[in-house]
Amino acid sequence: xxxxxxxxxxxxxxxxxxxxxxxxxxDVCVYYGEKQALFGVNLQIPTNEIMAxxxxxxxxxxTFLRCLNRMNDVIPIARITGDIELDGEDIYAPDLDVVxxxxxxxxVFQKPNPFPKSIFDNIAYGPRIHGFSSNNKTDMEELVxxxxxxxGLWEEVKDRLDQPGTGLxxxxxxxxCIARAIAVKPEVILMDEPCSALDPIATAKIEELMDELxxxxxxxxxxxxxxxxxxxxxxTAFFHLGVLVxxxxxxxxxxxxxxxRTQNYITGRFG
Amino acid sequence: xxxxxIFLILLLAGVAAFFYGRMRARAMTVASAEKFxxxxxxxxxxxxxxxMLPAFFLIVLWxxxxxxxxxxxxxxxxxxAATASGESVSLIMTTVEQLSRGVTQLEEEDFDRISSGAxxxxxxxxxxxVLVGSDAKPYMLQAAIxxxxxxxxxxxxxxxxxxxxxxxxxxxxxxGIAPRARARNAVEQVMTLGLIAxxxxxxxxTAGIVLSVLFESIExxxxxxxxxxxxxxxxDPRFSAPGRVGGSxxxxxxxPLLWGTAYISLVALMVAVPxxxxxxxxxxxxAGNKVRSIAKPLLEILAGIPTIVYGxxxxxxxxxxxxxxxxxxxxxxxxxxVLTAGFVMGIMIIPFVxxxxxxxxxxxxxxxxxxxxxxxxxxxxTIKQVIMPAALPGVVGAVLLAASRAIxxxxxxxxxxxxxxxxxxxxxxxxxxxxVKIVSQLTGDLEFNSPQTLVAFALGLTLFVVTLGxxxxxxxxxxxxxxxxx
Numbered sequence: 097x098x099x100x101x102x103x104x105x106x107x108x109x110x111x112x113x114x115x116x117x118x119x120x121x122x123d124v125c126v127y128y129g130e131k132q133a134l135f136g137v138n139l140q141i142p143t144n145e146i147m148a149x150x151x152x153x154x155x156x157x158x159t160f161l162r163c164l165n166r167m168n169d170v171i172p173i174a175r176i177t178g179d180i181e182l183d184g185e186d187i188y189a190p191d192l193d194v195v196x197x198x199x200x201x202x203x204v205f206q207k208p209n210p211f212p213k214s215i216f217d218n219i220a221y222g223p224r225i226h227g228f229s230s231n232n233k234t235d236m237e238e239l240v241x242x243x244x245x246x247x248g249l250w251e252e253v254k255d256r257l258d259q260p261g262t263g264l265x266x267x268x269x270x271x272x273c274i275a276r277a278i279a280v281k282p283e284v285i286l287m288d289e290p291c292s293a294l295d296p297i298a299t300a301k302i303e304e305l306m307d308e309l310x311x312x313x314x315x316x317x318x319x320x321x322x323x324x325x326x327x328x329x330x331x332t333a334f335f336h337l338g339v340l341v342x343x344x345x346x347x348x349x350x351x352x353x354x355x356x357r358t359q360n361y362i363t364g365r366f367g
Numbered sequence: 368x369x370x371x372x373i374f375l376i377l378l379l380a381g382v383a384a385f386f387y388g389r390m391r392a393r394a395m396t397v398a399s400a401e402k403f404x405x406x407x408x409x410x411x412x413x414x415x416x417x418x419m420l421p422a423f424f425l426i427v428l429w430x431x432x433x434x435x436x437x438x439x440x441x442x443x444x445x446x447x448a449a450t451a452s453g454e455s456v457s458l459i460m461t462t463v464e465q466l467s468r469g470v471t472q473l474e475e476e477d478f479d480r481i482s483s484g485a486x487x488x489x490x491x492x493x494x495x496x497v498l499v500g501s502d503a504k505p506y507m508l509q510a511a512i513x514x515x516x517x518x519x520x521x522x523x524x525x526x527x528x529x530x531x532x533x534x535x536x537x538x539x540x541x542x543g544i545a546p547r548a549r550a551r552n553a554v555e556q557v558m559t560l561g562l563i564a565x566x567x568x569x570x571x572x573t574a575g576i577v578l579s580v581l582f583e584s585i586e587x588x589x590x591x592x593x594x595x596x597x598x599x600x601x602x603d604p605r606f607s608a609p610g611r612v613g614g615s616x617x618x619x620x621x622x623p624l625l626w627g628t629a630y631i632s633l634v635a636l637m638v639a640v641p642x643x644x645x646x647x648x649x650x651x652x653x654a655g656n657k658v659r660s661i662a663k664p665l666l667e668i669l670a671g672i673p674t675i676v677y678g679x680x681x682x683x684x685x686x687x688x689x690x691x692x693x694x695x696x697x698x699x700x701x702x703x704x705v706l707t708a709g710f711v712m713g714i715m716i717i718p719f720v721x722x723x724x725x726x727x728x729x730x731x732x733x734x735x736x737x738x739x740x741x742x743x744x745x746x747x748x749t750i751k752q753v754i755m756p757a758a759l760p761g762v763v764g765a766v767l768l769a770a771s772r773a774i775x776x777x778x779x780x781x782x783x784x785x786x787x788x789x790x791x792x793x794x795x796x797x798x799x800x801x802x803v804k805i806v807s808q809l810t811g812d813l814e815f816n817s818p819q820t821l822v823a824f825a826l827g828l829t830l831f832v833v834t835l836g837x838x839x840x841x842x843x844x845x846x847x848x849x850x851x852x853x
């Protein structure tokens with residue numbers, strides 16, 4: 097694949113303003129084999145805001161999220177049509193390097209998935225593969241420390257960085273995964289139901305963390321909890337049966353939605 | 368009635384009892400207002416159990432005990448002169464038992480001929496088609512008659528008692544059919560015992576094999592000191608000449624054999640591990656479903672080829688090829704060499720490595736792959752730095768299992784490794800293995816009282832301990848790994 101990011105990145109930095117669009121999707125359809133999972137989704141994701149994707153199970157919100165960093169490429173039977181752009185650049189363009197895209201659009205998964213390595217190596221893994229000078233030991237230690245600090249995990253693990261990441265509690269593991277994603281210095285962080293496996297205290301910590309991260313990153317979160325969407329996000333998109341029903345300011349979606357289906361969902365009539 | 372006939376009747380009675388019991392229970396269920404605790408089938412089986420099991424155990428017990436009683440009685444009936452003459456009682460009894468097979472055919476005049484001395488017992492019995500030794504004496508004939516009569520009576524009683532027990536059991540079981548009878552619990556208990564018995568058979572067999580090898584080995588170590596066996600560097604057992612009992616002329620050092628085994632296994636692993644592991648990585652990470660569904664079974668066919676066929680291949684094709692190829696580059700390789708046997712054995716164990724590793728790599732959770740991709744890692748970085756470290760313990764287990772397979776492998780090395788017990792580093796030379804020597808020590812005319820033969824058991828025991836240790840270690844590692852993700 098051809099490296100194309102170098103000439104493009106100045107443009108992206110120029111467009112990096114508070115109310116500008118970070119990613120945009122036009123007419124995105126996704127098929128799993130014969131079955132169509134998404135029907136012509138159009139959505140713009142604003143820079144440095146948290147966008148929540150809500151909807152009942154199987155509505156396509158996770159599918160859409162996985163389109164944003166081409167994680168659906170991993171699934172052999174998935175097929176995608178339409179355009180998705182990151183800073184105005186088509187991420188499905190044939191000459192785009194998917195590895196580089198994923199470094200810019202990081203991801204945190206539903207279930208914490210720390211690698212079977214030490215806490216330190218879990219964080220250092222991403223920077224190392226992207227050529228962060230691994231011979232400079234103190235720089236790496238600093239990067240690991242700042243990433244863990246940003247993820248609010250530093251105080252809890254600073255004395256045991258050499259212990260396996262799999263030995264942490266569920267909430268700690270998820271924050272480790274967030275720290276791992278941050279260490280690569282992405283522009284966008286995708287979160288696929290990051291709190292569904294966590295208890296309320298760990299959830300509160302992660303929500304707090306997301307609010308802090310917002311100043312540096314654009315965040316897209318898929319969540320089953322409408323309270324969580326209302327608490328953390330500035331904009332909300334409601335999916336139903338593979339269709340993007342409605343998208344707008346979180347306050348408006350939760351108080352005065354335009355569509356009846358949205359109204360029914362947020363008042364708990366289905367889903 | 369023969370014993371087989373008794374068993375057959377018992378079996379048929381059991382089947383009949385089942386249908387009778389079920390039918391009766393059904394009829395009672397319909398007629399009775401009370402709800403039955405167990406299903407009709409349980410009641411049927413309950414009757415079967417009572418019909419068959421007590422009679423079965425009685426017969427088995429009888430068949431074990433009755434011959435002992437008869438033998439005791441016959442031994443006591445022997446004239447004192449016979450036992451006093453110094454002849455072994457067990458030898459006399461063997462002849463008596465041979466005689467007892469023919470005594471029913473003897474007639475009055477045959478006895479007259481023997482008592483008059485006109486014919487010997489042996490001649491008389493031969494005329495009836497029964498062969499006995501020349502040491503058969505007239506008094507033994509009396510014992511044989513007693514033996515025959517007691518045995519026949521015993522059998523008659525057995526038939527009688529077995530029949531009574533069977534009928535009694537049936538009646539007892541039949542009386543048990545009642546609404547509140549817990550037939551299901553009883554039946555399930557008996558079934559559980561049956562299952563336990565079945566699994567005990569495998570365990571007892573293993574124990575039996577180990578013990579028999581162990582006892583023969585102990586016999587060997589009485590003749591050859593263990594230190595000479597385990598630390599000796601010379602393998603030269605000489606010949607086990609019949610009649611030359613206890614001639615410990617040979618030297619029985621196991622080290623050259625262990626060295627050969629280890630060396631060949633090492634070459635085999637050096638072939639199998641890279642090829643097997645790489646094909647496993649390809650199968651689990653890169654290959655599409657179509658390729659995988661065809662290639663994996665094809666690879667596993669290798670495991671289904673009989674090892675003797677690999678042996679042919681090594682002997683006829685690969686060995687000469689290696690020799691000629693070595694000759695071209697000025698490297699002296701014998702047709703039967705470490706390289707020949709090791710390579711062919713390596714090919715044989717590829718499926719062990721690849722198939723197990725493939726399963727283990729596939730079992731690494733998809734979330735780890737996605738987590739790594741999500742950080743912008745390439746597929747090869749993901750495999751090398753995330754998947755393989757996660758799969759490593761399982762892969763090590765797979766390699767150890769393959770190693771224990773290689774160590775115990777026999778046919779390939781018998782044909783391809785050679786028979787000279789060398790300790791050499793040169794892979795082009797011929798060595799021999801523990802298994803080859805077990806085969807050669809146990810082939811031909813044998814006497815199981817010379818160290819030349821018994822050494823095979825000591826070798827087998829050593830091999831068993833080594834492979835058992837490897838297997839236990841491998842299973843321990845694989846299990847530890849499994850716990851991590853399930």
